[in-house]
Amino acid sequence: MLYFIGLGLADERDITVAGLEIVRRAERVYLESYTSLLLVPQTTLETFYNRPIILADRELVESASTTILADAATTDIAFLVVGDPFGATTHTDLLLRAREQNIPTRTIHNASIMNAIGACGLQLYNFGQTVSMVFFTDNWRPESWYEKVKQNADIGLHTLVLLDIKVKEQDWDAIARGAKGAKQYKPPRFMTVAECASQMVEVAERRKKEEGEETCYDGDSLAVGVARLGSKEQKIVAGRLSELVDVDMGKPLHSLVLMGKRVHELEIDFVREFAVDKESFDESVKKGGYGTTA
């Protein structure tokens, strides 16, 4: 049996009891290591599970999935995924390959940012589609997410923005110098709430200025930044995008929610507690017409 096991959000104790039982008895234990990261190192997991873990990077999962699936028809293989296993398409692909080979599979679900974001006080059923924000570079500043944010905003919904994670990013300078193995890669990078807010404001301003567009949000729009959700060091901050640009949320992982206008009074009350500046928050709620749409 191939088990897809969600690890939840923060540390080694966020695995479920059912998940832990499987990890402890499985023949091989893989940890998917490129779509997200736990807030503790691999060794902490290995000590707690009392099992060695094989790190499964994108290459291994996509090109050598036969290695992962070997013997899975007759023994138990655990494939660990941070959050819930079905956040990312790649695992779907592995599941479909297992199915083709008639390998039975089972999923042990867990919390992921997609549902735990409710902790920020905005109700899950008021969220529209989720978007991803990548690191802008000098010549690649994609705005494809904007249309989706606009579709959500047009019907008053919140948008969860998932922030870029660069793991195993190739370091072309080092490679040119002849670097091999781990040295070919840059250290991991995680987008911060401030970086995301800044990119969002930049895009809105560009569209206004260069295209005369009436954008679906601007620097005055309200948003909520979350960091290390689900951990003891969780931090939640609410404010205008222009305020979040200057907020230091500390260590990864970060996410951001752009508030929709069809927000309930109870949601506003809850989020207000996290405001950078409560007066500015109240003013933005009023000026922006938050909570007045049915």
Added chain:
Amino acid sequence: MLYFIGLGLADERDITVAGLEIVRRAERVYLESYTSLLLVPQTTLETFYNRPIILADRELVESASTTILADAATTDIAFLVVGDPFGATTHTDLLLRAREQNIPTRTIHNASIMNAIGACGLQLYNFGQTVSMVFFTDNWRPESWYEKVKQNADIGLHTLVLLDIKVKEQDWDAIARGAKGAKQYKPPRFMTVAECASQMVEVAERRKKEEGEETCYDGDSLAVGVARLGSKEQKIVAGRLSELVDVDMGKPLHSLVLMGKRVHELEIDFVREFAVDKESFDESVKKGGYGTTA
């Protein structure tokens, strides 16, 4: 400290290791018992946790929250919620009351239908807002959910439909006969995928016929029914709404997803495996133009 602890979806082993540790040491353990249900009885939880559980119905949480919060500033109180704690507004309310009294709180997240639904093969980031479907009665057949389904459908997104649960429903006949205590209530009722599909088809037909509306879906639209998600007895069935009307998904809990047209090929491949009738499914994909929108 007041701990909100998610129990996940299916049975006593779906609690996280962190959650279990808190339950075992908490002064009092409450189980929220009216927005959702686990698939195992309370006694199974009590045996596994080795702790007595106080059932917290809506009344207790809403009117007697001081009982729940008593001593929470100095001792540990565990408030257990099926799924993740922030699926329902009522828990938000309890959290806000705790805050007012300066009681520290922490949330132990877990899987809920809102993220585990990804197991049906439809990608979470392609879902729009979530809607709820209540049991229609002779004189109450609300259609307020339809507008939200339409908003999602208009931009090609999937809609998760959460199905009605009637727990502690007052039995007016029994009350009239002088029933007291537990006898005042009807046995719990859970809406099935078939009932939901049937109500959805009815509403589309009514709107077509009585209002000449070009509805955003009809009996030929594709949907996915899930039952007992996350448990070993999980069942997933895909097909036209008109097909799902006749499908018996077995014991609770059930949910339904109405497929959006902006569906990825990989999602279609995945969902197809669950089709009641693969030929009919392929035909519906083609005729309905699923996956052709960008």
